[in-house]
Amino acid sequence: QDELDVVEGMQFDRGYLSPYFINKPETGAVELESPFILLADKKISNIREMLPVLEAVAKAGKPLLIIAEDVEGEALATLVVNTMRGIVKVAAVKAPGFDDRRKAMLQDIATLTGGTVISEEIGMELEKATLEDLGQAKRVVIN
16 A cells, blocks of 8 residues: 655755754654744854844743754854753754855745744844744754
8 A cells, every 4th residue: 555645844964963952862863843943144153142032932932943054162052051951942953055055045944934044144133033033843853
């Protein structure tokens, strides 16, 4: 008997930036239900610029997926600690593609999720991002 699964959404070839985000150890995957999705066309290394949006997401009681050029250093460490302590469930992945292709892919993801790409090129700053700028999905799986 053949079966057909119809899945709405998209898929791209990027894994989580830290194994500490894994919440399904049996499969080695990260699963987020109804997450907000932050799309940033930049490297995020300073957690201070993320605090306003992180606090808003924590108050909303939903998980957060960060798709950015990179998340590193203090910012990544703080996200890991907050996830491990159960303060806010977060996962971060590098945006797919490079340069202009990455910008186009981020824009495609924004269109699909109803979010806005936070881009300093168009005068948007991460610290001014609100929940309205974030995309949303029913479910995200990272493995």
